[in-house]
Amino acid sequence: MGEDASNAQALHILQTVFGYPSFRGQQAEIVDVVANGGDALVLMPTGGGKSLCYQIPALMREGVGVVVSPLIALMQDQVDALAELGVRAAFLNSTQSFEEQVRTEWLVRDGGLDLVYVAPERLLTSRCMDMLAESKIALFAIDEAHCVSQWGHDFRPEYIKLSALHEVFPDVPRIALTATADQQTREEIIERLQLQGARQFVSSFDRPNITYRIVEKANVRKQLLDFIEGEHKGDAGIVYCLSRKKVEETAEFLNGSGIEALPYHAGMESEKRSANQARFLREEGIVMVATIAFGMGIDKPDVRFVAHLDMPRSIEGYYQETGRAGRDGAPADAWMAYGLQDVVQQRRMIDESEANEAFKRVQGAKLDAMLGLCETLSCRRVQLLGYFGQASTPCGNCDTCLTPPQAFDATVPLQKLLSSIYRAGQRFGAAHIIDVLRGADSDKIRQWRHEQLSTFGVGADLSEAEWRAIIRQAIALGLIAVDHDAYNTLKLTEAARPVLRGERRIELRHYQKPARTRRQPARSAAFSESSLSAEEQVIFERLRWWRMETARKHNVPAYVIFHDATMREIARVKPGSLDDLRGVAGVGEKKLETYGEEIVALIAEVS
Template identity: 50%
Template sequence: MSTPTDPTAPAIDGPVGQPVGAARRPPREVLRAVFGHDDFRPLQGDVVDHVAGGGDALVLMPTGGGKSVCYQVPALARPGTGVVISPLIALMDDQVQQLRQAGVHAAALTSARTPEEVREIRRDLDSGALDLLYVSPERLLLGGLLEQLERCQIALFAIDEAHCVSQWGHDFRPDYRQLAVLGERFPDVPRIAVTATADESTRRDIKHQLGLTGARAFVASFDRPNIRYRVQVKGQARKQLLDFVCRDHPGESGIVYCMSRRKVEDIADMLRKEGVDAVAYHAGLAAETRSSAHTRFLREEGVVVVATIAFGMGIDKPDVRFVCHLDLPKSLEAYYQETGRAGRDGLPAEAFMVYGMTDVANLRRMVDDSSAPEEIKLVERRKLESLLGFCETTRCRRQVLLEYFGEAADACGNCDTCLEPVESIDGTHWARLALSAVYRVGQSFGAGHVVDVLLGKQNEKVDRRGHDRLQVFGQGTELSEKRWHSVLRQLVAQGLLKVDMANHGVLRLGPREQVVPVLRAEETVTLRADPEKLRPTRGAQKTGGRRAPAHDLEGADAALFEALRAKRRALAERQGVPPYVVFTDATLLEMVQRRPRGTSEFARLPGVGKSKLDRYADDFLAVLNG
């Protein structure tokens, strides 16, 4: 293998990026020598063998499931340079850093490179010295790069975040559509498209748009068993967040998602006042501020980033212990993608979300007001309904999430509805009362007024409108005000009611064909029996330790783990890279548990390849044997 651009990164023994005409290197040999693992995860080996043998593939694998290995290993096993098309600079730079640490000659052609760096990368490409080249779809199609690639030996093309090619996907990018040209101009080069989230219609569209109709599809389980899913109705959202972050995840790295830029900054300020090391990130901040927040989150431990969804696709940080949503995401695909940024190292993590009627209304309005064709609006409405069904379910959340992606599963025993079962009730009577009340007040008032009428409250607004003389006035006293708001929210989620945000949150009846059968008692309505008080989020302590294993270490083990983290941090700072690029927490925990005494034992640790063995073994063995 060629000498890496990073002069501090020693090469591994033997060639990795093969010269033209050289024999392929066995993929499992590459996996062990470069990445320090003895065998592939489930499905990885099948994908790698297929692509290394020259086959095209569409790979669906959850975030943290090892998608990058599926194209990095074949690229290093086959002759030539592997070309990876990726949508974000941060994502490319992160993978390049990790590959260079492993002794691989990788580079990214991005707008962040200087003209001299670009010339050097393209010289390395011409000479065959480059193992892996990362590039955006826009950069690939400009500046004569395709013509240059036609003069080189290409090991494969990998299209990362492939859902971006589909109009049905949640991150559609038009430039991805032009990548079908790769199959036309490089018919003998294998292509692999990878993504973490794509329903059946998106998968079909990916294959069609990229000209991969003959590609073999590999679909891994979407289950992320190390992630605990928790969803709560919005009560006091800030207090709910503080309880979760400060009590359940003190000192841990996490992401908090908000819909608006102003809310991002307000929440970050609040967390900082409560002693949390929090930073704000959104597209409206100055570039230097965003860059600083991003760098701190990657390179420092225990930083919480509060962000809009502009943050995250380029995050490869493995030790994110939680992801919070203070507003509903746009779809279950987006939710799965965003929550998947937690626990990429396989250690326990949590996904926590709060939602309310306003969230539902805002998302419906965004769909209705968009300029998208009606066909796409219909799909988006159905996706929103699936998301709301996930929020309101009384079943295992993991089951509902996996079924959305076409996968059957047993109840997990590790989500909030499994740990604290929610009762479902026949709510037809309450639904009929609520729908009647909305109709009787002229579909001209919000939830608060409707609830006042149902509870028979005498106030100026009710009296002035004469609503105290309505037949439904005072007919709902069996339920509390909180319960009635829950009923209305669930009816909105089921489409029986709509919230008109353009008119101050006025409640209106849903489609006649849905509402009339309920009013006539021809159809039943099932509702969640939401508790009067919010349940605590502290399920980890109640159910036997789903916290990160590092928190369960005691005495000498805990002290050793912290000493290893300090050594890792010092080595990372010296090189200007994130600590996890040196070793992940999972590898440090293996060091604590196995206590290797020499280099031969250290070499058998997962995540220790030849390059990292040569570079780091002495430093960490000194801590282990000190």
């Protein structure tokens, strides 16, 4: 097939099946490469349209597209969404009965499917590989390809074995896709999946609709509640916690405060976990409180915020998790509360892990980069994108741009801090050192006679919170190390020497007392109201009601019927006929056939 004919066919499928008028960014080029038998490595931010890059080539090529996905719990929704578009799709996983598996395998062999989703563990079984050998395969799509990286935050050992696909099916094109990979992870994906000859497509990592905010941790539950009630009342959101216990306690707290919240972590029974995930995907306005076990592959487009109550261990993890907000392009928030204990806890987790020293060094470097993002005095987005090798300018849509932090010459306070740690024998934790600096009268001070130290009381002009902020930043800068004993003892590093000698000047962020979030309209509501007239807003709300009822009848998430963006466009266009509706982005031929008359009638009734 010639290039022009191939491009025309791809665009025709995009418009008639998926209902979009044109490709975005590098999509058309990626589709062309894979449809014509080439391999590709695609790095594209969450919500950037990665799935179209393998779905359209699978529809263009002869045979079935095999999608390797690590997420059994989400396969059903992905298949349901394709069925709504008229695409013949199925999955193979352990949730099916034996009869269902046999039927799906028969459809694969018989050419009765366009796409089949398979978990990597099942794909590599002799039964599945035999089935594929007896079938016509259009392509292999390896989703969430960063799972192959041993240095990454989502490592899956079974992904490493996927190199077998190239060895057994050398003529079948492969496309590996991920939203998150630094240069080291990209190189590992290429090596382990044998993609040395693949075209690489790296899109902008920027998600300009997301506002990034990192606040000083105080009463973190109260801060979270103020944030949700003040800015996201009634919105869908995700709250990440480091421990299972904290997940349970936070969900209970939010429910007790009138916010519908569900817990999700690996320690729960799988049935309950799956039920909570299904509710989050299918109902509106639910907050999911979870460990990082939740979220990979979540397609819910209207998540309006992602909050972190504990600092993630890497920028890749943070970017992957915050990228679950605002997939529909409407305004969304990435909010994190961060404090001294986060730094200590993450350092301890690395030091006490059973990993080898090389792995610990890599994880330590990733944590340092994350600390740098938290402590930066400049634009957070510039720092975030710079980590992935993308140059940018200040964004105007993060907290450091909107309310620039105050920097101050912290050389003298740091000298006081470092000297106090040294004079106390490098045997005490942060709380005791702060007592020394502030001249506190405590049993421990008297027990160790630390009122006699020359640094006793030299920091009385600063509050405890201010000193904790300075200590946290000193640890982030590598001036202080934390000995992970029972007391989290502070010790000086070699980097502290030039500061103590006055040979190095250091600026730090000035401590700002956490402020209560002011109550304001929910961001999603504000977005709707600013982009729709009063009449259009009425139509949009009627469409939401219709979508909810329709989704319940079809037993699918509401966004599988139509995204909010599509319904806003319908409300603006006010289609009086099927032809009017055909031009709306997100309305393909199958959806026009299934829902068109209902929507036109609803518009006529409301208008």
